[in-house]
Amino acid sequence: MANSLAVLEKELMANRERYNTLFALAKRARPRLDEERFLANLKQFVAPLISESTDALIGPLYELTLELTGLELFQRSPAVATLWTELLPAASSRLASQPGVIAASLTNAVYNLEREQGVDWKFWLKQMEKCQSQCPESETWLKAGQVLSWVCGMAHYRESAKALAESLPSELAETLVPRWDAVRDDPWWSRRPAPGRVAKVHKVGGFVGFGGEFRRPPEVVAAGPNQFIVSDGTDDWLLSCDGFGATLKRVVEFEMEDVEKSDISVCDGEIIWSGQKFPFPEISKIGTFDVAGQVLVCTGALSHHVHVFLGTAVG
Amino acid sequence: MSYNLYQHVAEAPTRPGTRQAKKSFDVADLFRGPAPVVEESKGGEEPLDEKLRQAYFWIVNHAVISPHYDIEYNDKPPQVFSFGDSKTQVTLPSSQSYSSFVLLPLLNFAVRRRCLLVGGPGRGKTATAILMGILAGYSLKEVRRGIQHGQPQMTISDLLGNPLPADLVNAQSMDDIRVSWRSWLGMRVKIIDEYNRIPTRTQSALLTVLADNYAEVLDHVYECPPAAWFLTANDDGGGGTYQVIEALRDRIDVVVRALHFNTRFFGEMLTRIEEGIRPEEVVPPKLIFTPAQTERLYQEIMAVELPSNLRRRLEFFASQFEFFEPGGEQVEYKTKDCLKISGIDPHVLGDQSGKDQLKDLGFQTQNGLSVRAILSILVFVKAMAYFRGDGIVSLEDVRQILPFVLHDKLVPDHNASFFEAPGNGSLRVDRVSWIRKLFDMANAEYDRLDLDRSDPVAELDAEFKQGLEGLKAPEVKKRLVKIERQLADMAKGRKMYGHLYDDILLLKYLHQRYTNYLSWLQWQTH
Numbered sequence: 001m002a003n004s005l006a007v008l009e010k011e012l013m014a015n016r017e018r019y020n021t022l023f024a025l026a027k028r029a030r031p032r033l034d035e036e037r038f039l040a041n042l043k044q045f046v047a048p049l050i051s052e053s054t055d056a057l058i059g060p061l062y063e064l065t066l067e068l069t070g071l072e073l074f075q076r077s078p079a080v081a082t083l084w085t086e087l088l089p090a091a092s093s094r095l096a097s098q099p100g101v102i103a104a105s106l107t108n109a110v111y112n113l114e115r116e117q118g119v120d121w122k123f124w125l126k127q128m129e130k131c132q133s134q135c136p137e138s139e140t141w142l143k144a145g146q147v148l149s150w151v152c153g154m155a156h157y158r159e160s161a162k163a164l165a166e167s168l169p170s171e172l173a174e175t176l177v178p179r180w181d182a183v184r185d186d187p188w189w190s191r192r193p194a195p196g197r198v199a200k201v202h203k204v205g206g207f208v209g210f211g212g213e214f215r216r217p218p219e220v221v222a223a224g225p226n227q228f229i230v231s232d233g234t235d236d237w238l239l240s241c242d243g244f245g246a247t248l249k250r251v252v253e254f255e256m257e258d259v260e261k262s263d264i265s266v267c268d269g270e271i272i273w274s275g276q277k278f279p280f281p282e283i284s285k286i287g288t289f290d291v292a293g294q295v296l297v298c299t300g301a302l303s304h305h306v307h308v309f310l311g312t313a314v315g
Numbered sequence: 316m317s318y319n320l321y322q323h324v325a326e327a328p329t330r331p332g333t334r335q336a337k338k339s340f341d342v343a344d345l346f347r348g349p350a351p352v353v354e355e356s357k358g359g360e361e362p363l364d365e366k367l368r369q370a371y372f373w374i375v376n377h378a379v380i381s382p383h384y385d386i387e388y389n390d391k392p393p394q395v396f397s398f399g400d401s402k403t404q405v406t407l408p409s410s411q412s413y414s415s416f417v418l419l420p421l422l423n424f425a426v427r428r429r430c431l432l433v434g435g436p437g438r439g440k441t442a443t444a445i446l447m448g449i450l451a452g453y454s455l456k457e458v459r460r461g462i463q464h465g466q467p468q469m470t471i472s473d474l475l476g477n478p479l480p481a482d483l484v485n486a487q488s489m490d491d492i493r494v495s496w497r498s499w500l501g502m503r504v505k506i507i508d509e510y511n512r513i514p515t516r517t518q519s520a521l522l523t524v525l526a527d528n529y530a531e532v533l534d535h536v537y538e539c540p541p542a543a544w545f546l547t548a549n550d551d552g553g554g555g556t557y558q559v560i561e562a563l564r565d566r567i568d569v570v571v572r573a574l575h576f577n578t579r580f581f582g583e584m585l586t587r588i589e590e591g592i593r594p595e596e597v598v599p600p601k602l603i604f605t606p607a608q609t610e611r612l613y614q615e616i617m618a619v620e621l622p623s624n625l626r627r628r629l630e631f632f633a634s635q636f637e638f639f640e641p642g643g644e645q646v647e648y649k650t651k652d653c654l655k656i657s658g659i660d661p662h663v664l665g666d667q668s669g670k671d672q673l674k675d676l677g678f679q680t681q682n683g684l685s686v687r688a689i690l691s692i693l694v695f696v697k698a699m700a701y702f703r704g705d706g707i708v709s710l711e712d713v714r715q716i717l718p719f720v721l722h723d724k725l726v727p728d729h730n731a732s733f734f735e736a737p738g739n740g741s742l743r744v745d746r747v748s749w750i751r752k753l754f755d756m757a758n759a760e761y762d763r764l765d766l767d768r769s770d771p772v773a774e775l776d777a778e779f780k781q782g783l784e785g786l787k788a789p790e791v792k793k794r795l796v797k798i799e800r801q802l803a804d805m806a807k808g809r810k811m812y813g814h815l816y817d818d819i820l821l822l823k824y825l826h827q828r829y830t831n832y833l834s835w836l837q838w839q840t841h
Contacts, residue, residue, distance in 0.1 A: 021597055024590030025377060064350060071349050101352055108348030146342040157342040164342060240340070249340065 004047040011058040022063060030070035038069045045074060045084040049092050060100040068107065079114035079121045080107055087125050094138045102138055109145055112154075117204060118245055119153035127151075127176070134172045143168060147176045153245025156238070158187060158226070187226065187242035188295075188310055195314045198264075198271050198278040198296075202246035202308040204239065205230070205299075213237060213248050214304045222292040224257030230299070230306055239297065241308050248306075260293035264311060271296060273311055283307060363604075363612045364704050367425060370450055370602045371702070374417050378446055378594035379439045380583055383574045385747070386413040386715045388703075411703075415747075419571040419719050420447055420545060422698040424504065425612050428691065429525060429544040429566055431510075431723070434573025436549060441508055442595065444545035448504040449598045451543070452605060458506070461499035465512035467556050471520040474513075475500065475530045475537075489534045496537045500530055503542050503609065510546040510563075512556040522563050541613075568691040570722035572747075619697040620707045624767055629692065629713060631766065631814050632757040635676040636725065637683025638816040641665065646819065651682050662730065670810050672732040674760075676753055677813045679733045681726040688724040695720050710758075718750040725750060771801055772818045779825050783832050788840075791833045798826045 012019055027033050046061045073080045083106055088095065095102055106128075113121035127148050128141075135141035143164055150161035165173045165180065173180045182189045193199035206212020214232040220239070223229045228239040230248065237248040263274065269284030270277045283289075287299040296309040346352060375381060387393075388410040396405045416432075416439070423430035424447045432440035441462070448458035463474060476496040486492045499505060505524075507513075513521065524530050525544060530537040546567065548559075576584075586592070604612065621629075636651070641664040643649045654661055661681070672678045692713075699712040727734070727742075727749060734743050742749035761767075775798060783791075802822050805815060 017591060017593070018596050020590065021592050021594075024586070024592045025594075025597065027590075028586065067350060073349060104350040104352040105346035107350040108352065109345045111348045111350075112345055142346070146345050149342060149345045154342075154345070156340040157345065159339065160342040 003052070004050050005043065007050055007052050007055050008042065008047050008058060011055050012062075015059075019062060022066060026066045026070055032072075033066070033070045037075075038066065041065050041069050041074050045081075048085075048089050049095060051092075054092065054096050057095055057099045061095075061103060064100065064103055064107070073107070073111065077111055077114060079110040079125075082122070082125060083107060083110045087129055090129050091132060091141075094141065098138060102142070105142055106145065109149065113149060113152060116154060116247060117206075118202070119149075119247075121152065124148050124152045131172065131175050134169075134175060140168065140172070144172060144176055147173070151177055151244050154247060155226075155242050155245045156240040156247045156249050158240065158242055162187075183243070187244070190243040191310060192243070192312050193310060195312045196274070196276070198273055198309055198311040200280060200282075200307060201243070201310045202241055203305055204246045204248055204308070205304055205306040207304040212304055213250075217287050217301060217304055218299050218306065219288040220290050220297045220299050220306065221288075222259040222290040222297070223254060224259060225292055226295060227257075228290060228292065228297045229254060229256075230297075232304075239306060239308075241295065241297075246306075246308050259291075262291040262293060262296075264291045264294070264296050265289075266296070266298055271309060271311075274314075280307075280309070363608060363615060364701055366602065366604070366608075367421065367612070367702055368704075371413070371417060371421050373599065373602055374421070374443075374446055375414055378598075379417055379443055380576070380580050381414045381416045381439065381574070382577055382580060383414050383416065384408060384412040385415050385574070386418060388412050388711060388715070415719060416571055416573055417443065418702070419569055420444065421450075422695060422702060423447075423545070423569055424450060424543045425609075425701070426616055426694050426698045427503075427541045427543045427609075427613060428568035428694060429546065431567045431570045432545060432547045432573060433570060434549070438573030438576065440547040440573050441506070444504075444506045444508075444547060445595050446598065447543060447545055448502070448506060449595060450602060450604055451502075451504040451609065452603050453502065453504065455595055457502075458504070461502050461504075462506045462508050463499060465507060465509040465556075467512060467514060469513050469517050471517055471532070474517055474520055475524070475532050478533055492533055492535070494532045494535045494537070496530065496532075500524065500537055500539050503540055503606065505542045505544045507544070507546045509548060511548045511559050515557055515560060518557070518560050518563055522560065522566065525563065526566050564723060565685065565687060567723060568687075569695060569719050571719060572722075616694075616698050616701045619700050619705070621693065621697065622707055625708060625710060625713065627766065627770070627773065628710070628758060628761055630817075631761045632717075632754055633684045633689060633692075634817040635753075635757055635813040636680045638677055638811070638813040640811060646816075646823075649816065651680075655682065661728070670812070673736060674756075675812055676756060679728060679731045679749075679753065681728045682724075684721070685724065688721060691720045691724075692717060714751060714754055717754050718747040721750050722746050725753075771804075772821060775801065775825060776821060779828065783828070786832070788833060788836045791829050791836065795826060795829050795833070798822050798829070 023033075023035075023038070042062070042065055046058070046065050049061065050057050068074055068080065074084070075081075087106065088103060091102070110121050110125065113119050113124055124145070128145055131144050131148075132141060135144055146157070147161050147165045147168065150157045154161075162184065165177060165184075168176070170180070177183050179189060186192070188201075191199070191201045205214055205218065208215050213235075214230075215234055216232045218230045218232045218237075220228050220230050223238065226240065226242055228241075229251070230237045230239050236251050236254070238251045238254060240247050240249070265272045266283060266286055266289045269281055269286075270279050271283075272278075283298045283300065285301045285303075287301040287303070289296060289298040291297075294311045294313060296311070298307045298309070299305075300307075387406060387408040389406075389408055390410040393409045394407045396407075397403065398405060420430050420432065420443050432443060434440055445455070445458050445462075448461065449455060453461070463469075474497065476494050478492045478494050482492040507521065510518075510521070520530070524539060528539045528541070530539065638649060639651045639654055639661065640649055642651060642654045642661075651661070654664070670678075695716045696708045696713050699716050700706070700708040703712070705712075727746070729743050733739055742752060766773075775794070778794065802819065805819065808815070811819075
């Protein structure tokens with residue numbers, strides 16, 4: 001660490017005019033940028049990533065740290081701080097080739113994962129470190145990160161993540177998506193209940209005053225395979241769901257797709273399917289519901305939450 | 316790979332249009348967020364108009380203090396305020412507007428022409444030119460080395476290069492003498508600082524490079540690559556150490572004035588001094604244009620369409636100035652060009668035509684538009700439209716660009732009655748407003764004559780452009796009669812204006828072509 005600090009200090013002294021200009025410009029753009037905090041961040045987050053052989057990292061990481069300090073992301077986002085103290089030191093050899101691209105891309109990734117309700121960013125960081133050995137190229141590693149984001153719950157990325165996984169070596173795809181051979185055809189595979197049964201798989205949404213999305217109890221309508229439009233009368237949201245997660249994304253215009261018909265229905269806290277009744281007390285005061293294939297989505301008459309159920313057909 | 320800072324390159328789209336509905340979510344969005352991921356320009360298919368706008372916004376926001384939005388666009392009626400007894404109008408543009416001091420050099424960079432930056436010391440002329448060099452991919456050191464600083468002792472060798480001394484001694488012929496060319500000659504951005512301090516003889520050598528793109532020393536020729544030129548001058552009135560030779564001035568395509576320093580930006584200046592901010596050191600790599608991109612940029616600009624109705628308006632405007640009725644006996648010689656060659660003061664000849672001297676725009680200038688000026692207009696209006704992300708030039712593009720292209724090309728006659736009229740006195744000084752007013756007046760006249768809908772001369776011209784091949788004698792005779800009738804109609808108006816002058820000469824030309832063709836047809840049948 002002492003050596004790293006010496007390398008950092010040497011580089012900053014050697015190009016002090018440039019670094020001072022960068023700081024001054026950043027300060028103009030973000031007047032709250034604090035010099036002391038920035039220096040502390042440099043020591044805490046950047047210094048561990050550099051050595052004498054990787055002093056070329058300092059310039060790009062200095063600029064990125066300046067930006068992240070200006071946004072106070074190291075302080076506000078535990079995911080970003082964890083990335084910089086755990087994953088990036090473990091990947092310091094990769095940073096040498098494309099420091100700006102890799103560090104910034106991963107920072108954005110954990111930031112986005114952290115902001116998504118129900119998405120496990122810690123698992124993402126863990127898996128990213130784990131799959132490093134299978135990704136000799138940094139580009140492949142970043143692609144792996146994109147696929148992993150879907151596995152961690154970013155359901156709206158499903159189609160593009162699946163396409164990306166197809167392009168990766170099969171062993172790596174299997175590491176990233178357990179039972180990739182099955183999940184490829186059935187995105188619900190990991191959560192599928194026994195044949196003939198119905199299970200509750202996700203609960204999303206919530207009142208806007210408590211950090212959720214909806215101002216009023218929403219209504220739902222099926223919009224295509226594994227996707228539904230949920231509306232609170234003010235905004236429309238696309239609910240994307242699969243075995244890994246469910247996400248709500250605001251949409252302005254959306255093209256509805258054909259939906260597979262189903263005989264699933266809901267009545268007085270029970271889901272009725274193929275003559276069988278499955279009790280679920282949380283939907284006793286049902287608002288609206290709709291079905292796409294074997295996926296049922298219900299909203300409550302007095303609740304701001306959206307419930308996602310999954311059935312498995314017999315045979 | 317270099318990383319971008321928060322230098323805040325304006326995020327695309329810099330000129331937003333109608334938002335497109337997003338059709339699907341892409342996992343690539345995972346890596347987009349607060350931390351800017353900046354890859355160096357790959358020279359690929361990225362949209363260059365967007366990149367050009369990003370460069371513009373970066374320069375105005377971070378590099379050059381030029382808080383003047385003098386190139387105004389409006390997409391709805393703007394708010395206008397009047398100040399003082401003189402009713403000085405201040406317009407708040409309703410659409411994206413620009414600072415000419417940054418925009419015009421950038422357009423010049425894109426179309427690889429010659430831009431003169433004029434203004435007092437310390438206004439950022441050289442700094443702007445340096446930024447253009449950096450946008451072209453040169454390092455700050457290379458750009459600085461490449462700047463030619465005009466000074467009274469500057470020789471041709473200083474400018475172009477030296478023959479190698481050893482060769483001078485040993486050479487048996489001129490071919491044996493190798494020349495060490497100055498490195499700036501090979502650069503795609505060429506900067507001549509204070510060009511009006513270069514001695515006249517050296518200016519002539521500079522003219523060859525600037526005009527013909529090659530340098531010559533001792534019978535050796537150096538072919539220069541296409542380049543954007545930036546010349547600076549503290550005084551555009553030829554008041555440098557040396558008078559700038561006219562041929563050199565004539566080659567300047569666009570003139571930009573560095574406007575005054577707004578004292579409200581004193582604090583900004585102070586911060587720069589205190590913090591040692593040098594924006595040219597930190598130009599974001601994303602904004603750098605590769606040679607291939609520079610070439611593609613030029614090709615894309617040239618592909619911008621100038622619609623025929625707009626071209627016609629430009630023709631109408633340009634036709635106003637060359638005609639000078641007392642300038643000759645024969646119609647072809649009734650031009651200001653003839654007058655200039657004669658060296659006679661136009662006021663000696665006077666104009667007894669009885670035309671309204673306030674309305675005839677020709678009275679306001681001492682010269683007409685050169686072919687070079689018209690070429691520059693065509694190139695820069697396309698660049699302006701391209702910069703705004705349009706594939707077609709608009710009337711406003713022309714209106715905004717004309718003053719900067721014609722700034723040094725259209726010489727006002729300060730004795731003209733127009734400048735004596737109330738409210739027009741300041742136009743003697745403010746050439747940008749004067750030229751814009753000229754264009755507005757020409758447009759008003761064009762609309763009054765309803766030439767968009769009824770232009771018989773244009774119809775006759777279009778008919779001729781369909782070709783003479785296969786045309787029979789009766790049809791040719793019919794067309795000749797039409798031309799004669801048209802001329803007779805025009806003659807009824809009694810007054811001859813610049814635009815009529817060009818029309819008359821065109822009709823004469825058409826008449827002669829048809830007459831010759833008819834003679835040939837008749838010779839064939841006998």
